[in-house]
Amino acid sequence: MLNISTKTPTGGFSFENTRRNAVLEANLSEKGYSAPNARKTGTTIAGLIFKDGVILGADTRATDDMVVADKNCMKIHYISLSETFFTLPGVAADADVTTQMMSSNVELHSLSTGRPPLVAMVTRQLKQMLFRYQGHIGSSLIVGGVDVNGPQLYSIYPHGSYDKLPFLTMGSGAASAISVFEDRYKPNMELEEAKQLVRDAITAGIFCDLGSGSNVDLCVITDKTVDYLRGYDQPVQKGMRGGTYRYKPGTTAVLTKTVTPLPLDVVDESVQVMDTE
Amino acid sequence: MNTRGLRSQLKDSVPVTGLCPQAGPYGVQDSLRRGFSSVKNELLPSHPLELSEKNFQLNQDKMNFNTLRNIQGLHAPLKLQMEYRAARQIQRLPFLPSSNLALDTLRGTDDTIGFEDILNDPVLSEVMGDPHIMTEYKLGVL
Numbered sequence: 001m002l003n004i005s006t007k008t009p010t011g012g013f014s015f016e017n018t019r020r021n022a023v024l025e026a027n028l029s030e031k032g033y034s035a036p037n038a039r040k041t042g043t044t045i046a047g048l049i050f051k052d053g054v055i056l057g058a059d060t061r062a063t064d065d066m067v068v069a070d071k072n073c074m075k076i077h078y079i080s081l082s083e084t085f086f087t088l089p090g091v092a093a094d095a096d097v098t099t100q101m102m103s104s105n106v107e108l109h110s111l112s113t114g115r116p117p118l119v120a121m122v123t124r125q126l127k128q129m130l131f132r133y134q135g136h137i138g139s140s141l142i143v144g145g146v147d148v149n150g151p152q153l154y155s156i157y158p159h160g161s162y163d164k165l166p167f168l169t170m171g172s173g174a175a176s177a178i179s180v181f182e183d184r185y186k187p188n189m190e191l192e193e194a195k196q197l198v199r200d201a202i203t204a205g206i207f208c209d210l211g212s213g214s215n216v217d218l219c220v221i222t223d224k225t226v227d228y229l230r231g232y233d234q235p236v237q238k239g240m241r242g243g244t245y246r247y248k249p250g251t252t253a254v255l256t257k258t259v260t261p262l263p264l265d266v267v268d269e270s271v272q273v274m275d276t277e
Numbered sequence: 278m279n280t281r282g283l284r285s286q287l288k289d290s291v292p293v294t295g296l297c298p299q300a301g302p303y304g305v306q307d308s309l310r311r312g313f314s315s316v317k318n319e320l321l322p323s324h325p326l327e328l329s330e331k332n333f334q335l336n337q338d339k340m341n342f343n344t345l346r347n348i349q350g351l352h353a354p355l356k357l358q359m360e361y362r363a364a365r366q367i368q369r370l371p372f373l374p375s376s377n378l379a380l381d382t383l384r385g386t387d388d389t390i391g392f393e394d395i396l397n398d399p400v401l402s403e404v405m406g407d408p409h410i411m412t413e414y415k416l417g418v419l
Contacts, residue, residue, distance in 0.1 A: 012392050012393035014396075015322075018327070132329075
């Protein structure tokens with residue numbers, strides 16, 4: 001179909017449907033229905049700087065209002081070989097697209113400058129993009145990594161503000177996790193002690209917050225290695241049933257029984273081989 | 278380069294032709310796609326980001342040129358704008374999508390990926406402008 005306009009088309013967001021959506025939502029709410037919500041990932045995420053690098057930890061539950069949408073989702077995403085970042089509470093789709101775009105941008109930038117990427121560079125690009133969209137992209141993140149300036153940890157909020165701190169938590173379970181950190185954090189901890197601390201902080205979030213649950217994922221980043229420990233701890237196992245809850249055959253008395261045979265003829269038989277490779 | 282300051286230079290004004298003219302492809306008001314027409318619809322933005330996104334590139338360039346002028350003197354933005362103007366003229370026919378490679382290189386967007394590259398890529402657009410109308414508009418005989 002030809003478009004009789006003289007403007008050259010540009011890319012990016014198109015706001016053509018916003019009016020139509022507003023009218024639709026108004027009509028729906030008159031009848032008592034509501035439009036579907038975007039899926040969020042209420043969460044507990046924590047990061048801390050230890051002696052040799054950065055440890056990031058996350059829970060693995062994605063919620064859809066009051067229902068658990070995913071029991072084991074991955075919230076820690078790779079940006080580049082020396083850094084990783086988490087995506088957090090906020091709309092899951094926004095988080096995914098943001099991480100993918102940032103990952104590409106970091107790679108392009110480091111190819112263009114010829115140097116390994118800096119954590120500060122990722123943070124700056126993220127916060128500029130989030131500020132440009134004034135918080136409508138609902139993803140807050142923690143960026144952690146080790147570069148030539150040492151281990152660094154930044155947190156970025158959906159409107160574009162950021163913090164640089166030695167330990168951080170975000171998400172709906174942030175209050176529970178930060179209390180554990182505030183109590184036991186010391187600068188320059190050893191690896192095992194730091195892993196235990198992050199695990200405890202995330203577990204506090206899992207137990208004390210409804211939006212977080214399932215397992216604890218950890219990611220240990222040093223200047224030489226990135227160790228992604230998926231399912232590091234599973235504090236919440238599915239409970240085992242105490243007894244059997246099946247009825248014995250013969251529990252229900254049979255009063256009457258009617259048998260109606262259905263005569264069927266085989267008309268056609270075809271065999272489809274399944275590809276079981 | 279995202280520079281702060283110089284807020285007074287930003288303009289979020291709506292041009293006189295309006296935001297979303299109710300006319301559809303054939304010049305008649307298009308109720309199915311745009312809803313009932315009203316003066317408010319044409320003048321006010323439907324989404325808070327609509328205006329700022331429409332003018333984003335212009336505002337960025339304006340801020341950057343102003344900063345450059347303050348730092349390096351008038352010649353710097355003049356020279357750059359001359360180069361932009363030259364690069365902007367390297368286009369294919371008006372109704373075909375141009376790569377704008379020289380313009381992208383000057384702007385520095387050839388090694389970044391943003392939403393304008395992922396979403397609504399004009400290369401993958403399903404509708405095309407009418408060749409005759411667009412060429413006539415470009416040549417000024419419309």
